[in-house]
Amino acid sequence: MASLRDIRKHIASVKSIKQITYAMKMVAAARIKKAQGAILASRPFAVEMDRLIADLYSEMGSEGLEGTAARELFAQRPEGPLCLVLVTADKGLCGSFNTNLLKAAAAWLRENRGRKIYAVAVGRKGRDFLRRLKGLDLELVHEMVGIFPKAGYAHAQLLTDEVLKLYAARPVSGVTLIYNEFKSMIAQRIVSDRLLPLQSHILEHGEARRGADFSFEPRKAELLESLLPRHVAAQFYRALLESQAAELAARMSAMEAASKNAADLIDGLTLKMNKTRQAMITTELNEIVSGAEALGG
Amino acid sequence: MDKKRLSLTIVTPERTVMADRPVDSVTVPAARGEMGVLPGHASYVVQLREGVLHYREGPRKEFFSVHGGFAEVHKDKVLVLAEAAELAKEVNEERARQSYQKAKENLAVRGAALDLEEATAALRRAAVRLKIAEIRRRHKQ
Numbered sequence: 001m002a003s004l005r006d007i008r009k010h011i012a013s014v015k016s017i018k019q020i021t022y023a024m025k026m027v028a029a030a031r032i033k034k035a036q037g038a039i040l041a042s043r044p045f046a047v048e049m050d051r052l053i054a055d056l057y058s059e060m061g062s063e064g065l066e067g068t069a070a071r072e073l074f075a076q077r078p079e080g081p082l083c084l085v086l087v088t089a090d091k092g093l094c095g096s097f098n099t100n101l102l103k104a105a106a107a108w109l110r111e112n113r114g115r116k117i118y119a120v121a122v123g124r125k126g127r128d129f130l131r132r133l134k135g136l137d138l139e140l141v142h143e144m145v146g147i148f149p150k151a152g153y154a155h156a157q158l159l160t161d162e163v164l165k166l167y168a169a170r171p172v173s174g175v176t177l178i179y180n181e182f183k184s185m186i187a188q189r190i191v192s193d194r195l196l197p198l199q200s201h202i203l204e205h206g207e208a209r210r211g212a213d214f215s216f217e218p219r220k221a222e223l224l225e226s227l228l229p230r231h232v233a234a235q236f237y238r239a240l241l242e243s244q245a246a247e248l249a250a251r252m253s254a255m256e257a258a259s260k261n262a263a264d265l266i267d268g269l270t271l272k273m274n275k276t277r278q279a280m281i282t283t284e285l286n287e288i289v290s291g292a293e294a295l296g297g
Numbered sequence: 298m299d300k301k302r303l304s305l306t307i308v309t310p311e312r313t314v315m316a317d318r319p320v321d322s323v324t325v326p327a328a329r330g331e332m333g334v335l336p337g338h339a340s341y342v343v344q345l346r347e348g349v350l351h352y353r354e355g356p357r358k359e360f361f362s363v364h365g366g367f368a369e370v371h372k373d374k375v376l377v378l379a380e381a382a383e384l385a386k387e388v389n390e391e392r393a394r395q396s397y398q399k400a401k402e403n404l405a406v407r408g409a410a411l412d413l414e415e416a417t418a419a420l421r422r423a424a425v426r427l428k429i430a431e432i433r434r435r436h437k438q
Contacts, residue, residue: 041312048308048378052369056342153310153380214340214371218328223344227367230380237310 004280007273011266018262024093025255028248031149032185035245039182042241046234053227060220070224072168073198080173081116083141083166084108085159085195087179087239088126089247090148095254097180097188097247098125104190105129105178109136118166120159122240123148141166148244156237160229163236167196177235182245186253195235198228301336305352307361307377314361314382320352323375325368334370341370345379347421349428358436360385362429364422383426385433393426 002010088101102125109117117136121127121143130140142162147155163175175196180188216223305323307314323334326348334341345368350361366379400420 038311042310044313044316045308045310045378048376052342052367052378055369156310157380214342217341217343223342223367226344230378234310 002272002276004273004276007269007276011269011273014262014265014269018259018266021255021258021262025252025259028252028255032245032248032252035149035241035248036182039238039241039245042234042237046238049227049231049234053224053231055214056216056220056224056227059214059216060224070221070228073196073228076197077171077173079115080171081118082112083118083120083163083172083175083196085120085163085175085177085236086122086126086130087177087243088121088123088129089243090124090146092125093254094247094251095257097250097254100188100190101126101178101180102129104192108176108178108192109133109138118170118172120144120162120166122159123243147240148247151240151244153233153237156233156240159236159240160233163196164229164232172196177239179239179243180246180250182242182249185249188246188250193235193239195232198231301373303334303336303352303373303375305375305377307350307363307379307382309366309379309382311381314384318352318354320354323350323352325350325375325377326363327368334375336373338370338373340372341368343368343370345377347418347425349425349432350377350382360429360432362388362425364425383429385429388426388429388433390427390430393423393430397423397427 084105086101086105088098092098105126113136115137117138118141119130119138120141121130122145124145127140127143127145130138142159144155144159166172167175174194177191177193177195179191179193181191183189302319302321303323304317305320306316306318308316321336325332325334325343326346328344328346331348332343345363345366347364348362350363352359362383362385363377363379364381366377368378369376396419400416400423403416404420
């Protein structure tokens with residue numbers, strides 16, 4: 001049976017773990033508000049950007065698009081290598097957040113077995129995972145670690161530059177983005193998005209205001225060419241923010257559960273400690289009484 | 298009759314700087330020179346470079362630094378989609394001066410790993426911030 005001292009030690013260590021998990025929960029809870037705010041704040045820009053692209057396209061028509069560099073981003077390419085952008089967390093202790101992501105990534109890789117894969121990793125966990133992989137034709141072209149929880153638009157721009165450079169230089173037939181979407185405080189959803197080639201539906205976006213008779217400077221094609229990378233950047237930015245908020249939410253619930261478990265454990269151990277102490281007192285009393293009886297008798 | 302006014306909206310990916318603010322006139326740093334917009338302007342879409350955007354609201358004049366993006370004018374609505382925008386009073390002059398120096402040095406050294414475009418862009422950004430800070434100082438006096 002564990003001695004009193006052992007149990008006390010055990011309680012002390014569980015207590016300090018609980019303190020850590022509780023502090024992590026509070027930190028995540030404080031940050032998540034900000035992360036959610038950032039998602040909301042990024043929405044108007046993305047909406048206006050898409051509308052502007054739609055407007056521009058409705059002015060140009062598809063003939064105007066032919067032969068421009070912008071056309072390249074929409075064109076379906078022949079089957080070739082693929083590009084995977086994996087957004088994970090930098091740190092663990094956030095429940096199944098990373099595990100599920102990596103599982104999804106592994107499934108995607110299995111699906112595309114035999115093709116050359118260019119990978120872009122955001123977050124330390126994903127990078128380590130991709131580095132560990134063996135026996136796959138996989139090249140880690142870019143990695144970005146340590147950006148959470150302060151992911152900014154600058155990071156999204158960097159990512160966009162890298163991916164577009166890769167897309168222009170190699171015959172990559174598609175770019176897929178895998179990340180965790182922030183659904184609610186208790187649920188995340190894994191999303192895998194086909195980013196490139198761009199789908200033409202972004203051009204026929206709802207109510208393009210036809211006949212508005214816009215003037216453009218510089219020319220429409222050039223304008224569209226510089227707008228599209230920004231569209232991609234806005235997509236990346238959203239993914240980064242979603243992932244950031246989802247990570248914090250996952251960490252919050254994981255740490256809350258951990259704190260609760262620690263509290264339960266401490267209760268159990270305290271009970272055990274009291275029982276042990278009581279048993280010791282009883283034995284001692286027994287010994288004294290029986291000793292006195294032996295003397296008196 | 299109420300005088301015609303423009304409504305100015307400035308959004309960046311990170312925040313909405315202002316939404317539907319009624320103003321008298323706006324000047325944006327278009328790619329080929331500054332462009333002034335008054336009420337009744339023709340519909341226009343223009344690419345922006347790093348520069349100073351300012352608007353007038355009655356007697357008040359307000360300055361912004363914007364860093365790349367687009368502006369759309371349509372039916373007396375001015376929509377600015379900038380990659381970054383800072384109010385004049387948010388610009389940190391000391392930091393701008395430092396980054397200006399650093400960008401200049403970077404350009405002077407021109408190491409092999411230097412991305413020339415990136416460095417000149419950094420220089421332009423810092424220059425815009427410095428200009429804003431100067432304008433701010435002049436207006437305070």
